[in-house]
Amino acid sequence: MEVLRTDPIWNDFSIALSDSGFPVSGVVDFSRAKDIYSTHAERYREWISRGLHGDMHYLDRGLARRLDPTLVFPELKSVIAVLKPYPPHPVGTEELRYARYLNGPDYHDTLKDSLEAAFQSLRKQGHLPEGFRYKICVDTSAVLERTWAMLCGLGWIGKNTLLIHPALGSYVFIGVVFTNQEFGESPKILKDYCGNCSRCLSACPTGALQSHELDSKKCISYLTLEKRGEWSEQIPTAGFVAGCDLCQEACPYNLKIVKNTPDSGVAGYLVTDEAALLQETESEYSARILGTALERIRYPDFKRNLRARLPGSRK
Ligand code: B12
Incomplete structure (x- = not known):
């Protein structure tokens, strides 16, 4: 039988990560994960070649780095992945709503900061070996985050293309850390529990999802x-x-999470007053979304999104 988690250093790591807000974490040895990783990277290449990324040209530009992660971190020996749940409750009404992941500060910043804090605390306590180097990636580098999380045993990749953790569901952010430390673990592939379920595919009103492909x-x-x-x-x-x-709301693995998580309210910047939003000027919009993940949407495009909620599209 193969012994997992052979390196005791991992115990200190997982405790520090849990203390920093990541209830679930895992580590995988890069060289042992390479073969499976390559099959995912190939899928990525093919997905791009079919133009399924639309106008997200940064995905195309990062192709070589996704195919070969040592272009991102040359001394790569092992990869840590963490999950951070976000509030699973709906934001707004069926007439005007925001995706749940937006309900809070911008995860790109908070996840990176929390991961950095975990490593600083490990360093302070003397738990980082001499010469330990790492690179934190939270949607900030050309990294296949779901693939790494899957290889670290944190869940399976569902038909909606998202990573689903058996207990936490898919309302989770993923963080990945490339390190030059050998932890010595093989990939731990969880069973894919989607089975015959295809609720996510039917839930998408635009038909964007085929099984495992967006x-x-x-x-x-x-x-x-x-x-x-x-x-x-x-x-x-x-x-x-x-x-x-929509494809997450339909997933049975998310239903119990919503039931079991207390509703912590809605961040003030996620305004749902339609009249107020329609009147909002560009400078008011910029002030409202400053420092949040909504900064991704330019003012004219947010107005476009508002206008698009045609009566016929309402449920
Ligand atoms: C580009 C991007 C998008 C794009 C494209 C989404 C997509 N599915 O690819 C858009 C803008 C549409 C998007 C939307 C969302 N995103 Co996004 N997005 C990304 C980003 C930056 C890259 C994703 C990517 O590489 N896509 C490329 C294609 C090829 O991926 P793919 O088709 O799923 O295939 C990959 C694997 O799934 C695997 N694979 C594919 N098919 C199969 C089949 C089998 C059988 C197997 C074994 C493997 C396998 O191989 C491929 C290579 O990894 C990642 C962050 C990152 N750097 O990874 C976040 C990320 C995927 N997004 C995230 C989130 C939260 C979302 C949204 C939920 C936000 C929202 N509420 O609106 C939606 C979900 C929509 C959806 N169903 O995907 C999270 C997902 C967390 C999770 N639980 O999985 C990520 C990981 C960001 C993060 N750090 O947390 N996103």
């Missing part, structure tokens, strides 16, 4: 967050003005 050009999340300028056709956005959770 056509970004049809995805409400892409259209509201990433696409600049007018859309080429009317989109049934189901009331979403920023991001979309």
Whole structure:
């Protein structure tokens, strides 16, 4: 039988990560993960070649680095992945709503800071070996984050293309840390529990999802967050003005999380008063979204998203 977690250093790491707000974490040895990783990287290459990334040209530019992670971190020996749950409750009404991941400070910053804090505390306590170096990646580098989380045993990649943790569901952010430390663990692949369920695929009103594959050009999340300028056709956005959770709301693994998590309220910047939003000037919009993940959406595009909530698209 293969012995997992052979390096006792991992105990200190997982405790520090848990203390820093990451209840679930894992580590995988890069050289032992390479073969499976390559199959995912190939899928990525093929996805890009079919233009399923739409106008997200940064995904194309990062292709070589995704195919070979040592271009991102040359001394790569092992990869740590962490999950951070975010509030699972809906934000707004069915007429005007925001994706849940927006309900809080910008995760790019907070996850990075919390991971950095965990490593600083490990260093202070003398738990980092001499010469230990690392690179934190939270949607900030050309890294296949779901693939690494999966290889670290943190969940399976569902038909909606998201990482699903058996207990936490998919309302989680992923953080990845490349390190030059050998932890010596093989990939731990969890069973894919999607089975015959296809609720996420049916829940998408634009047909953006095939099993395990997303056509970004049809995805409400892409259209509201990433696409600049007018859309080429009317989109049934189901009331979403920023991001979309329809394929996650439908997932049985998320239902119990919503039930078991206390509602912590809605961040003030996620205004849902339609009249106020329609009147909002550009400078008011900029002030409202400053320092939040909504900064991704330019003012004219947010107005486009607001206008797109046609009566016919409402549930
Ligand atoms: C670009 C991007 C988007 C794009 C494209 C989404 C997509 N599915 O690719 C858009 C703007 C649409 C988007 C939307 C969202 N995103 Co986004 N996004 C990313 C980003 C930056 C890159 C994703 C990427 O590489 N896509 C490329 C394609 C090829 O990926 P793929 O089709 O899923 O295939 C990969 C694997 O799934 C695997 N694979 C594919 N098919 C199969 C089949 C089998 C059988 C197997 C084994 C493997 C496998 O191989 C591929 C290579 O890794 C990541 C952060 C990162 N750096 O990784 C966040 C990320 C994926 N997004 C995230 C979030 C939260 C969202 C939204 C939920 C936000 C929202 N509420 O609106 C939605 C979800 C929509 C959806 N169903 O995907 C989280 C997901 C967390 C999770 N639980 O998985 C990430 C990881 C960011 C983070 N750090 O937390 N996103």
